[in-house]
Amino acid sequence: MTAVGLAGWGMAQFGSGQERLDLPLGVHLATRAALDHAGLERADVSGVVLAGSDALDGRLISSMHLAGPAGGYLRDETKVVDDPTVALASATWRVSAGVDRAVLVVSWHSPGESDPLNAISPDPEPVFSRPVGAHPLAAEALAVTRWLHDHGLTADRFDALTSFLSRDTDQDRVWFAPLRVSHFAPVDGAAVAVLVASDGLRAEIKAVDFATDSALPVEANPDPVGRLRERILGRTGVDPADAQIIETTDRTVFRLLMAAHALGLGDPVDVAEAVIEGSLPRLQPSGGLFRRNAGYAAGLERIVCAAAAIERGVPTALAHSSYGRAGQGQSLTLLGACS
Structure with a gap:
């Protein structure tokens, strides 16, 4: 091929x-x-x-x-x-x-x-034959609340990580509880x-795959990232979570921890402490979205950062993207050195 x-x-x-x-x-x-x-x-x-x-x-x-x-x-x-x-x-x-x-x-x-908050507010349009969707940030807040509840955690448990990533003490305004402005990249x-x-490749795409969580953020669902890992492992013989570099769309503090936990990098509290201490160097070596400002383009920007790691000589790099309302869309892109 x-x-x-x-x-x-x-x-x-x-x-x-x-x-x-x-x-x-x-x-x-x-x-x-x-x-x-x-x-x-x-x-x-x-x-x-x-x-x-x-x-x-x-x-x-x-x-x-x-x-x-x-x-x-x-x-x-x-x-x-x-x-x-x-x-x-x-x-x-x-x-x-x-x-x-x-x-x-x-x-x-x-x-x-x-x-953007005003632009997307009219999305729940008054056409009653269609399902009325939640505001994206309200859906994100529901998804985060569910995740915190499932792990017996509270949002303020990660205030130290929030301060480390955002470095902006004037952004404590609540958007949709428990999400504050400082939680967002x-x-x-x-x-x-x-x-x-073939010719001229700096980073080869070994696999790219997608999985979807439920569109309803309050439902308990099988882990879509786990399904992606299994499928890519079956096709390539490589567990994406074993990649030497992992870049993820940490559009919020919580999304960083959710992705790291889903990829088996550790308990959310341990991951938060490791990020602050710099003891998890393969996660977000680029600094993540809190340093590079990509917004909607984040999924591609993460792939670019993973490719840059391959160009520097890293054998394998993984780019993870979470997208859609409540982050129900998930994708993994595994990159490697050219074969």
């Missing part, structure tokens, strides 16, 4: 102390950086897969504004809205099937022109990866 992987990647940050970048310019700069890293020109790319959220962008059909800056002018273009890891999987299939020789995967998050950025087959 033809090896498919990342030949290059790039990132851009739009805010959080940086000089403010216009979103199309930021996406273009990240795309240009990815092509330069891969040693390619836009003419070498035959397809582009975009991952974006119109509600979070504050733009209607955001791909119309960003396909050009993402390298999609006069190229085959696809857009996904679930998560950028889905976009990566779509590009992987295209390259492995021989449909494209090189594909750009592009994702972004820049809510500077629209308050900042949300601005773009991430781009260039996928190719």
